[in-house]
Amino acid sequence: xxxxxxxxxxxxxxxxxxxxxxxxxxxxxxxxxxxxxxxxxxxxxxxxxxxxxxxxxxxxxxxxxxxxxxxxxxxxxxxxxxxxxxxxxxxxxxxxxxxxxxxxxxxxxxxxxxxxxxxxxxxxxxxxxxxxxxxxxxxxxxxxxxxxxxxxxxxxxxxxxxxxxxxxxxxxxxxxxxxxxxxxxxxxxxxxxxxxxxxxxxxxxxxxxxxxxxxxxxxxxxxxxxxxxxxxxxxxxxxxxxxxxxxxxxxxxxxxxxxxxxxxxxxxxxxxxxxxxxxxxxxxxxxxxxxxxxxxxxxxxxxxxxxxxxxxxxxxxxxxxxxxxxxxxxxxxxxxxxxxxxxxxxxxxxxxxxxxxxxxxxxxxxxxxxxxxxxxxxxxxxxxxxxxxxxxxxxxxxxxxxxxxxxxxxxxxxxxxxxxxxxxxxxxxxxxxxxxxxxxxxxxxxxxxxxxxxxxxxxxxxxxxxxxxxxxxx
Amino acid sequence: xxxxxxxxxxxxxxxxxxxxxxxxxxxxxxxxxxxxxxxxxxxxxxxxxxxxxxxxxxxxxxxxxxxxxxxxxxxxxxxxxxxxxxxxxxxxxxxxxxxxxxxxxxxxxxxxxxxxxxxxxxxxxxxxxxxxxxxxxxxxxxxxxxxxxxxxxxxxxxxxxxxxxxxxxxxxxxxxxxxxxxxxxxxxxxxxxxxxxxxxxxxxxxxxxxxxxxxxxxxxxxxxxxxxxxxxxxxxxxxxxxxxxxxxxxxxxxxxxxxxxxxxxxxxxxxxxxxxxxxxxxxxxxxxxxxxxxxxxxxxxxxxxxxxxxxxxxxxxxxxxxxxxxxxxxxxxxxxxxxxxxxxxxxxxxxxxxxxxxxxxxxxxxxxxxxxxxxxxxxxxxxxxxxxxxxxxxxxxxxxxxxxxxxxxxxxxxxxxxxxxxxxxxxxxxxxxxxxxxxxxxxxxxxxxxxxxxxxxxxxxxxxxxxxxxx
Numbered sequence: 001x002x003x004x005x006x007x008x009x010x011x012x013x014x015x016x017x018x019x020x021x022x023x024x025x026x027x028x029x030x031x032x033x034x035x036x037x038x039x040x041x042x043x044x045x046x047x048x049x050x051x052x053x054x055x056x057x058x059x060x061x062x063x064x065x066x067x068x069x070x071x072x073x074x075x076x077x078x079x080x081x082x083x084x085x086x087x088x089x090x091x092x093x094x095x096x097x098x099x100x101x102x103x104x105x106x107x108x109x110x111x112x113x114x115x116x117x118x119x120x121x122x123x124x125x126x127x128x129x130x131x132x133x134x135x136x137x138x139x140x141x142x143x144x145x146x147x148x149x150x151x152x153x154x155x156x157x158x159x160x161x162x163x164x165x166x167x168x169x170x171x172x173x174x175x176x177x178x179x180x181x182x183x184x185x186x187x188x189x190x191x192x193x194x195x196x197x198x199x200x201x202x203x204x205x206x207x208x209x210x211x212x213x214x215x216x217x218x219x220x221x222x223x224x225x226x227x228x229x230x231x232x233x234x235x236x237x238x239x240x241x242x243x244x245x246x247x248x249x250x251x252x253x254x255x256x257x258x259x260x261x262x263x264x265x266x267x268x269x270x271x272x273x274x275x276x277x278x279x280x281x282x283x284x285x286x287x288x289x290x291x292x293x294x295x296x297x298x299x300x301x302x303x304x305x306x307x308x309x310x311x312x313x314x315x316x317x318x319x320x321x322x323x324x325x326x327x328x329x330x331x332x333x334x335x336x337x338x339x340x341x342x343x344x345x346x347x348x349x350x351x352x353x354x355x356x357x358x359x360x361x362x363x364x365x366x367x368x369x370x371x372x373x374x375x376x377x378x379x380x381x382x383x384x385x386x387x388x389x390x391x392x393x394x395x396x397x398x399x400x401x402x403x404x405x406x407x408x409x410x411x412x413x414x415x416x417x418x419x420x421x422x423x424x425x426x427x428x429x430x431x432x433x434x435x436x437x438x439x440x441x442x443x444x445x446x447x448x449x450x451x452x453x454x455x456x457x458x459x460x461x462x463x464x465x466x467x468x469x470x471x472x473x474x
Numbered sequence: 475x476x477x478x479x480x481x482x483x484x485x486x487x488x489x490x491x492x493x494x495x496x497x498x499x500x501x502x503x504x505x506x507x508x509x510x511x512x513x514x515x516x517x518x519x520x521x522x523x524x525x526x527x528x529x530x531x532x533x534x535x536x537x538x539x540x541x542x543x544x545x546x547x548x549x550x551x552x553x554x555x556x557x558x559x560x561x562x563x564x565x566x567x568x569x570x571x572x573x574x575x576x577x578x579x580x581x582x583x584x585x586x587x588x589x590x591x592x593x594x595x596x597x598x599x600x601x602x603x604x605x606x607x608x609x610x611x612x613x614x615x616x617x618x619x620x621x622x623x624x625x626x627x628x629x630x631x632x633x634x635x636x637x638x639x640x641x642x643x644x645x646x647x648x649x650x651x652x653x654x655x656x657x658x659x660x661x662x663x664x665x666x667x668x669x670x671x672x673x674x675x676x677x678x679x680x681x682x683x684x685x686x687x688x689x690x691x692x693x694x695x696x697x698x699x700x701x702x703x704x705x706x707x708x709x710x711x712x713x714x715x716x717x718x719x720x721x722x723x724x725x726x727x728x729x730x731x732x733x734x735x736x737x738x739x740x741x742x743x744x745x746x747x748x749x750x751x752x753x754x755x756x757x758x759x760x761x762x763x764x765x766x767x768x769x770x771x772x773x774x775x776x777x778x779x780x781x782x783x784x785x786x787x788x789x790x791x792x793x794x795x796x797x798x799x800x801x802x803x804x805x806x807x808x809x810x811x812x813x814x815x816x817x818x819x820x821x822x823x824x825x826x827x828x829x830x831x832x833x834x835x836x837x838x839x840x841x842x843x844x845x846x847x848x849x850x851x852x853x854x855x856x857x858x859x860x861x862x863x864x865x866x867x868x869x870x871x872x873x874x875x876x877x878x879x880x881x882x883x884x885x886x887x888x889x890x891x892x893x894x895x896x897x898x899x900x901x902x903x904x905x906x907x908x909x910x911x912x913x914x915x916x917x918x919x920x921x922x923x924x925x926x927x928x929x930x931x932x933x934x935x936x937x938x939x940x941x942x943x944x945x
Contacts (some may be wrong), residue, residue, distance in 0.1 A: 037782075054559075091851075092793065101856060102795075103793045108796070203838035216558050315789075326778070326780070329566035329567055333569065337552050338554055341798065341800050345796070386553055397720055
């Protein structure tokens with residue numbers, strides 16, 4: 001699909017007398033705009049896909065039913081887990097390692113002891129089931145999602161549909177604390193209830209309770225298309241999108257694919273593609289004269305020193321990305337067989353990506369921002385669904401193609417960005433504009449890291465509402 | 475008058491420039507620095523005041539019923555993930571094939587028998603710098619009148635072990651029985667790198683290749699060898715290189731089946747861009763060009779697609795190794811993937827990864843079992859961090875050259891090809907450089923005869939030159 005590129009100009013609402021010259025101006029302007037932007041007007045083609053086993057069935061329509069779903073567990077599942085925890089083979093770390101070599105094995109022992117003796121999976125399953133879950137088949141695979149409607153809507157208020165997409169190594173569960181703040185804001189002291197949402201959190205195919213694709217090539221564009229189909233199937237014509245990590249890329253692709261369906265795009269993590277020479281020069285100058293290249297003081301504080309924060313730190317933290325982007329089946333194999341290995345791998349990210357200084361702590365600072373129950377519930381989602389390998393394949397499928405978002409059209413849909421201070425890389429507003437041409441809200445959040453919804457639900461909810469309020473008033 | 479003064483000025487300038495250049499060349503000649511021996515203490519806690527026990531104790535690999543039943547239980551309860559359709563080994567180890575390997579492991583592989591195989595060569599342990607060092611020491615079964623056995627230190631790499639040398643050892647200790655002539659006979663010492671196999675893992679940070687070289691140097695001295703040869707590939711390449719830099723008067727010759735260069739400069743960049751068209755200009759031979767180009771495919775992309783493991787091991791070894799020490803299937807998948815792609819990159823296109831084309835499952839699994847029973851996968855990965863955490867090309871030893879006579883056996887399926895033109899900048903005394911006809915990264919394991927022959931001819935050259943020098 002291609003969108004009409006006519007700018008939302010008011011020229012067309014002029015009355016008869018000035019219609020002719022206005023029309024001429026309008027046409028001329030449009031022509032000029034087309035000529036200047038060239039291929040940038042192109043949106044992402046929706047295309048189609050088939051991810052089920054074997055060949056796509058030629059006959060018959062796909063089952064479009066939406067089936068309620070409840071997460072279940074069994075004694076067998078829990079006993080198997082306990083047995084593996086009991087037999088875990090532990091390796092002592094070098095002296096003074098803290099979290100510099102990865103997850104500290106002394107602290108891991110404590111986590112495993114808690115997991116084995118205090119963590120109650122049955123109780124956590126009930127917690128997970130407190131929101132309504134569903135399954136529906138799209139493009140040959142079962143898509144899992146939760147759909148939470150507000151219990152009370154003030155008279156005359158519109159309920160905004162909001163699709164929130166998680167990332168890796170997260171899940172739909174990351175949104176559990178923020179959902180009530182968005183569906184029932186008044187009750188949580190957030191506002192007078194002028195903006196109320198119904199929230200849909202799907203699981204990316206290959207993650208959690210969404211079936212994993214059986215075919216190669218399942219990338220963020222395929223995901224974007226499937227999520228559009230999902231929203232369409234649920235009866236929504238226009239909706240808001242929110243995301244971080246992969247969720248940021250998926251919701252961005254969704255906006256590039258069908259901008260007319262997206263009322264607003266909110267991101268807590270921004271990826272921009274390849275940088276050119278001009279950007280490199282701006283980076284060098286920005287260290288000395290940030291204002292000259294459009295960087296604010298806070299941008300400079302978060303972005304520099306350049307080599308340390310954007311090269312060394314990134315290299316130190318991106319080993320997982322490298323191996324998952326090349327050999328996911330190898331990397332994930334042992335993790336699907338050893339729950340402790342899985343926990344160490346996943347929880348290391350919840351430590352370092354929440355606060356880089358946690359590397360120096362013997363316990364990785366994990367419990368300073370999260371409870372072990374929450375952290376382990378997320379790990380259990382990967383464990384009971386055996387989805388770690390398919391979740392890693394997503395990296396390879398996405399990196400095999402051109403990661404340059406600039407290849408597609410710029411995004412003119414209203415965009416809101418919440419920039420958290422401990423996010424892995426800081427993207428200043430002036431550079432986010434490369435892709436996001438219509439940023440109506442850019443906030444420097446006071447605290448928080450990569451897992452924004454999980455760690456700082458209130459801050460994120462407030463920013464989402466602030467953004468949506470702006471969009472609705474336009 | 476003005477003309478002559480101008481000429482005078484020009485002359486002066488020319489003299490100054492020439493003089494500067496001359497001085498520059500005289501002083502820029504590389505100083506033949508040695509690498510200092512790195513003393514350390516790698517044991518637990520504080521170094522005790524008492525003298526270290528320097529005894530060399532015999533060692534035998536053992537197993538128990540408990541060890542075996544624990545392994546079988548884990549193999550039985552392994553959780554596999556179905557591969558994507560038609561993915562072969564492109565996403566890593568294919569789990570359909572892995573299931574077959576696990577089935578063999580459980581039903582046919584006989585660990586007790588393999589332990590006897592491992593014990594066929596005498597093994598020992600000795601404490602050096604606070605940790606127990608394991609090594610195999612094989613002496614020749616017979617020596618002709620008046621001939622002495624030449625000591626040869628052979629160092630393995632990752633994810634290999636001392637076991638990789640089991641097929642080549644008899645070719646070196648008893649060459650006559652294998653049709654290789656008896657001019658040079660070796661006694662072979664294969665240690666396990668600290669943190670690998672049956673060598674104790676360092677308890678302190680910073681145990682890098684120079685530390686390992688220093689430990690092995692002490693080992694050779696303790697065994698009474700004043701002069702010896704050193705051979706290695708993978709980490710063994712670096713450790714033996716460091717050894718030659720630490721003790722050039724003790725290392726008679728250095729033989730490598732892999733020779734990397736980490737100090738890359740403008741010439742390297744130019745040779746990559748233009749070497750295909752002007753090979754002679756950069757000292758490339760036809761075979762160099764055949765192996766290195768097209769550079770994007772054989773160089774850059776290959777590095778990117780194959781180095782994920784090194785990246786994560788160099789940054790978060792304790793994280794990535796954790797699950798592998800708990801899941802034997804995961805460990806096997808991780809290790810065997812390398813025995814597939816590093817033997818032949820084309821094996822990725824095969825459903826079985828070509829694993830059994832060059833190796834037997836018994837051999838492959840014995841190597842995996844060494845990592846499993848010793849629980850050393852995490853410490854083996856830490857070696858990457860200790861060596862690479864500051865980046866490639868930043869350490870002191872990377873800037874030093876090697877003057878010891880060097881022999882390089884360049885195998886065609888090695889991950890990256892290093893032409894002699896580049897190697898000789900670091901290894902200033904290359905006595906032999908041969909393109910091997912076949913074989914990949916695990917040279918001793920895969921092509922023991924080819925490697926043995928190359929070692930023999932290299933040693934032959936070194937010995938001849940030594941004799942000539944003495945005269």
